Amino acid sequence: MRIFGKGRHRPSASWRQATDRAFTLIGDGRYEDAGALLTRAADLEPWLSESWFNLALLHKFRHDWEQARTAGLRAVALLDRDAGAPDWWNVGIAATALQDWPLARRAWQAYGLRMPGAAKGSGEPAGMELGSAAVRLSPEGEAEVVWGRRLDPARVEVLSIPLPSSGRRWGEVVLHDGVPHGERTTAAGHSFPVFDEIELWAPSPVPTWVVLLEAATEADRDALEQLAADAGFAAEDWSSSVRLLCRMCSESRMPSDEGDGEHLDPHDHSEPGHPGPLGHRTDGQLWVPERECGVAAPAALVRGLLDGWVADSPDSRDWRDLEEVC
Secondary structure, eight states: OOOSSSSSOOOOHHHHHHHHHHHHEEEHHHHHHHHHHHHHHHHOTTTTTHHHHHHHHHHHTTTHHHHHHHHHHHHHTSSSSOOOOHHHHHHHHHHHHHTTTTHHHHHHHHHTTOOSHHHHHHSSOOOOOOOOEEEEEEETSOEEEEEEEEEEETTTEESSSOOOGOOOOOHHHHHHHSOOOOOOOOOOOOOOOOOOEEEEEEEOOOEEEEEEEEEEEEHHHHHHHHHHHHTTSOOOEEHOOOOOOHHHHHEEEEEESSTOOOOOOOOOOSSSSOTTTTTOOOSSSSOSSEEEEEEEOOOHHHHHHHHHHHHHOTEEEEEEEEEOOO
């Protein structure tokens, strides 16, 4: 056994007991008590990378990013492998939260990801082309899974319009954890990971509105969504895009488009026949003209947007009960 340096050794029984007890306390939300035990474990085994990895993990749970970065750097300094260690991923999350871009780039590279641009770039990572993903907003509360665009390994830009209960808006950027909890699949066979939100990273100035539409056909509904997109904002038919799932279903591998039309989704725990957030299923009708729609647009634009949509086809479109909800 080597005391100084990076040689590995078996942790003591006291270290294991303190660590096991700490993670039990973390599961109960008792972070302060867990922190005291993990600090004691680090004092017992300061040359063990797991001591500092565990502390970095605790500080991540507490959103104490300065401490998470410090503990994470001590953990990676003691690693006995060059790439792929989760210690580097946690460092990358902490660095991203702090906008410490040189360290974030170093962390993702050390983990084994290819970074575009200069090898020693100091700016915000860009152009990683990680594609789409789903993110679970408020995972410990009234969780909601929405779609977004991955900006880098730790951030997603929200492209869905979240329900007001989430407290989130279209266009916001959220910091997310590294391990997916569930997947969403499409009819084409593509699968997308579902990441858990850690915290809001960048707010959006664009408010969320809810409005009741009368749309005679799906094409009428689609026209509003396209009109909003052309204006640089968004509209989303919550009556067809929202499903109420239990936690087990949400964290599993789930089709993203089940429940449309006459099909009754066995995983959908909402009530059939009700328009609005619980109306993913209908009572056998292929289309219900009354739709509850979320709109992300500035106050000065939203009414004009809706009026313009109606003006294009007044016989098949109408709206009422516009309300700002987030």
